Amino acid sequence: MFLNITTIILVLILVYPIFHYIINLVYIEIIPYQVYNFIKNITDTLKRYVRGFSYIFFILLFITIMYIQKKNGLPIFELRNVNLIEISAFSLALLSLYGIYIGFLQYLTEHNEGNSFLGKSKLNFLINSSIWYHITQSRFFFITLLFEVFTPVFIKFNMKIPGLDLYQTNLELSYIWLTTVFILVFLYILLLRMSLEIISITLLMKTGSDLGMQNIITKEIKGVYGRAFWKSYIRPFDYQGLIENMLSKDIKKLAPQDIDDYVVTSFEGIKDELRLKRGRKFWNDKQLKDFTYFYKNYLQEKWSFLISQINNISYSAWQSLIIDDISHINFFEKKLNENLYIEKSYSKKLITEYLFDQLLKKSSSNLQDIITYTENTTNDIRIINSDKIYKSEVELEKYKWKEIFEIYYNKHSDAQLPNKKTEISRRTNEVGVHLVEARDYYNTEISSQACFEFLSSYFGRISEDIDSNQCLKSLIFSMNNEYLISFILYQMLYTDGGNWEKNFTFFDEILKNTLNFCEEEEYDYYFSFAKKALLQTNISHRITKSFLNCLWDTRKISIANLNDWYSKFNQSHRATPFRLLYIQSLFTSPYENKYTSRVLSHNICTIKDTELAIQICREFFQLIDNHPILKENDFFSLVIEELLILDDFNYKRLLETLKLKSLLYFEFIMQYKISYEKKINYQEIMFKQLEVNYNSETHYLFRSNALLDFFVLKCIQPDYESYFTLVEFTKTLKIEISRFLAKEDLDIHEYIERLYYELREEEIKISKIEKDMIINKLQSLL
Template sequence: MIFGLIFICLVLYIVSRLVNGFRLIDIFVILGFIYFLWREWTQYEWNFKNLTDLIPIVFLIIYAMRDTLWGIRVIGLSIPIIQQVVLKYIETKNKLQNRYQDYLYEISEIVLVLTIFIGFGIQNFLKLPYVELSNQSLIEIFGFEFAIFSLYGIYAAFLQFLTENDKSYYLGISKARFMLDKSIWPRFTRTTSFHILLALIVFIPIIDKIEYFDSIQELPYLWQTCYIVITMIYLNLLKLNLNIAYRIFRLNAEKIKRENNKEENKRRITEIYGLEKQISIDVQRFFTDEFWKVYEHQGDYVRDYISIRLSERLRLINDSEIDELVFTIFAREPFENYNLANRIFEYIEKNKKKDFVKFFQFYKEFCKNKWNTLKNYQESISPSTWRFLIEQDIRIFEKLIETDKTLDTLKIEYPEEIKQMPFLRDEKIREFLFNLLINKEGIDLDKVLKSVSEEIREFHGKTTNQFFEYTYDFLKFRLVTILDKYENGNVDLSLPKFQRLSDYNVFQNSERNDYENSMLYSKICFNYLDRGRIEDFSQSKIKKFDNDEQRKHKIKAQKIKDLISSLNEEYRLAFMLYQLFYTDRIQWDDNLEFYDTEIKKIMNYDEQYHDYLFDQAKKIIVSETDIDHRITEMFLDKLWKTRNETIKDFSWFDQFGEQHLMSDFKIMYIQWLLSRKEDSYPKSRFNIERDFPIKVCKSLVGKIKGNGEMSVKDLNLKWRIRCKEERLGYFCREYLILTDKLDSIFEKYRSYGKKNNIQVSVEYLLHSGKVNLSDVIDSISVSSLLHLEWILKWNYNHYTRESNYTSRTFFDTMTSNSCYYWSGGEGILEFYIVKIIDNFYYNLYQDREFMDGFKRHLESQLNSLNKTIEEYVESIGEKVTGIDNISILQKEQIISKLNDILFYQDKQLESKVRKNIGINGGFIS
């Protein structure tokens, strides 16, 4: 029995030291336990009169009792039954201590008076020996008393020394004063009874010398009792003062040590009995009591009463202690009833059947006032503390709502009228707290995003769940707020990366095995990015000489790319198609190159994923965007199913209708993107066999080609044919315009293997003889004209035996090529500037009609741009870089020829005319 008890005490002691750390003295304590175990094992008979047996026992009681009790507490808290007992004991002890501190002054008076009466009574009852005051001289007696008064004078001097040198503060509280106030002994010296005692030990000897009072035999007992009590009080005060001095010196030494060696700045659990912990408990208890006092008597206090008290405390301390004070007051400490957060959680858990509306509204108001106060001190509060306390408040509100079975608190946050009229929605308390969190300077948004991502991964709510909207709404709000902070703020984030459909075990049973819940994240991010036509983010590469504004714009552009790339394949495909669909007719999105590359990457997966991917993208576009009136499910189905069909007539595009507001070429281009990867030998989508764009009978062909008379029906047919020709021409023109935006869609190779289906299809039309070039070259850029020239001049062998392209092809096919107006615009002018040194076009530059128009339009363009010839040629060179590079020498040659045309051509022509006249005149004579 005794052996087992000793062994249990040893285990408890070791558990305590494992938690709190071992000391040198612990070796001797453990050896003492082992000695006792050995004595009990050998059945040695104990003799407590023997010092050999008595001293080890006293040693263990002194040094092991505290750690043994602490071991019981550590182990007991892990056992439910013992945990309840321990917590009840702690709660009762804390309540008694709290009461004791509240009435310490009154208790001091009572204890002192009772001590005097009891001491006097015992001496008088037992007739103990006493000092014969009558036989002593007053000088001897006063010498005794003055010695006591001198000792108390030393005590007073020590107090004065502490007051003058009191520099050791914690949380705005003097450590020395705290230790004095928490002890009952200094309180005795401030009581009326103590002052009476001091007076009695002076006057009793004098009274005893008076003959009138000789009959009072108890006076010596009373004097002796007062003297002993005052001496005992002094001895305890002396012990207290020495303890205060020692603890202050030790605390200062530990502070210096922590500052010099931060690795040793680790708090141990034993600090729960330390001075700083006692001060923190006192501070926590004060605010906890104030909180519940205000809650229970709300009518007697202003709403921000706690915040006012908090501000008062914050103004008393240094900036370096604000963080610790705030954490001490509001952070949760489990199992401690003096802790505010813990008491709140206990209140919620133990009052499940109560109406939480009153508390919810009070705590909501309290939180707003508290955080509005703390915002003024946020520079002194660490990001970790800021985040911990905000997340704790959010958990309290969530606990309140989830625990309230009546759902009344939920209705406060989500009233019925808000569901019917979302524009009335105001900021929820959790949103208020989360905005405070992410707007705190120094907060690690990566950790916050990681936390939200983990919640998304675990979120599998159902629409039937009454808390689904409550949970999802806040989850969405947090993610959208973080993404907005990332896009528009000066912060970097590690955005989530999800597994691809082609990765192992991701695509099962013709759908995504979404254990990562990537669809939820992508849905929220997609809705965040859905702002109509998104801004231009094509320029994201930062250059050396960019200014701050350019750098800021490019950084944001890269972040938008990263946000789109963070979507899973389904939502990424849907978003990029949505952006391509959003532009009208022949408009092209500025970010086309990015979309083109990314869609090709997605559609390069095996064909088994294609139907699933497009079906998901279709559902997203139709259900989650605002263009469902244009891009319908029927349109998308046709777009997908006909993506590989051969086009035999341009009426094939009519099946898509007109509500989509997309050009024929854009439909075909998107179909090409959605098709599987390119074949090794690309093919044209077109196979038009008729000479005319529409079906026409042979008898009518002659009328249309000839100049014979035609009826109204014939004229209408001719108009229809012209519309079809324009449709073909606009198709090719749009491709050439696209080549300016998308380099990858045009390959300058004669080999088929280097091209793509789109280029081959356009080449087929241009060499078919069915396209009127005047519709193609109208107002297109110089780079587009260079692409067209290459197709017509060099890439003909797969379609015709010889090229029909000449130096006059573009000039002759313009709808207007007079010297007063060129329908080709500035693109045709710049094209002929580039070709002015090309021998292929030599004959054209000898044509007087062409040169008149060329010179007139060149002068007009230079005046309009307010540029010199050199500047204009340089700008053209930049436009054609990568297409038809112009060397420095070629630029000089072009500039020289343009100067000749502008300034010397008329004189040269005039001299030629005179020369010709002279020759003709000599011949006549």
């Protein structure tokens, strides 16, 4: 019975190559994939244990041949009748064949350099995967050689086996000798075939055409690590054994250039095992929780090790490993319907965030790739999961973008940030109401919100010049229009009382380009969005919902009393009246009340109203110095003109705070927009700012260098000629000019040249002829 079974097994083993070849040709059309996969698993298992299997095969082969001889009355001839020298010569001839095989192995050993792939010698891999090679390495093979040489000697000297007579002993020894001869010849033929295959593959290796060999080695490594992964889970949770004892030791044997491919290959094997496991239906809650706990710790150990090899791993491989791990974690989170955290330094962090942090460690020269990857993952988010999972995915994407923005800004990267916008359209519903629809095809709200939160928390109020900082400028423009407007309003309403007008021109141009030609529904949409965003920031305790509602509701109301209008806003906002008027003007159509001032000056009569009017005018003219774009604002031009004609307007308090450019623009408004209609002597207004009455005498005081510069420029103007004939005035002017020149260490030419260049780019400027005339006038004066 035993011999029948061994015969069947031996036959199956012998026909396996043909069977395997046929299956590879026809399994797609004939055999279901599950059956093929099952057979492949069996054959792969046999290959893994080729050494032990070779021993079993050798013993079964020996027993089978012995059995066949005995059953059929063999041997054909008796060794005792053959000449010993002839038999010995035959035996030695047979052994010499193996001498050729040994010479072949020696040749391979000497020419094996440079034939490695992923740290494994291709030739050694071929030899070690051969069952015939392992048979020659076994002690059974050595014993077979001894039997082949010495059995004829035993027979010739009539040695007996205990318990058998001489004839039976000779017969048994003849069976053994013929069996050894058959096995050695059979084995040599197979070894010869193996050698020819190795030679052909060696020739392919020299021409670089051995991709098949490389694929086999790759598959072998994947299989080793895939099985080791599950063993580390079963042991239990011996993930350190997998990483420290196995992977780290294997990598130490590799050349630096091979580490990248080896790491990817080994973890691809684990990924394939996980994908296969995830596709099955037998996960129960306990299995899932146990495995998730194991996988979290495995990831931490894995990435701690990989970070030590970060310089040897390419960005593409690094990213691929992280994407795979994030995919697995997302799968487990969806199955468990909860977020997974990792314990680190007495705190916990989402595993997906932890994994993205590892990706950022390769951001120094690959930030553009990280931006592209994150942009794609953000675009792919859709509301198809539970609210909890969807929110966690959105939060992860926001976390990614914030980390990217911080690296982008701190490293002054030249990478390209996304710049996609929401598509806004208007429609009318069935009852005639105009509606605004926003289509966010690229999920721009996620990255824009992340950018808004990053900028507002990282900077607060931005005090530097945005136009001169390309990174900061790119960050701002990466937001969609909704968050862009929200961010600008955040800057304008920031409550620290700082220099809010630093980037006025930059913000003003953006808002005009975005809000131009908007309809009422679009203004409402943008402001409502901005209100929601602002109420989530660190200024919401001052810029409250009621404040923002009031800002929107009163934007079109004519202002008959400035104090009453300003008092409607809560007192904690710290925004000036000018800022509130300016923001309200942004969300009002420029064609609405285009020729009528919103502020009605004839109703402004209280001291508080006048104070607010001076404050508004002062802020307007001070902005003009650095942001001449404000001159183009028709809304404020009308408001300022209306306020400047107030009966109790204190021009002195206004003008003493202004610089040269704003003084000249103030004069321009008074001269060309007010004086003709209101019959106001603008020269007298300017000159009166210098007068000081002391002991019933009139003296003149230049309260600022800007006023001195202004009157120096007017010394050649006919409209001011009469004032320069006043002895006290010219005396004071001469003293002030001399004092200023001494303080600044300038002569008259240098002083006027400086004024010339200061006004060169302005609408109100002096010509070269006027410059020379002023110099001559001052020289004669001094």
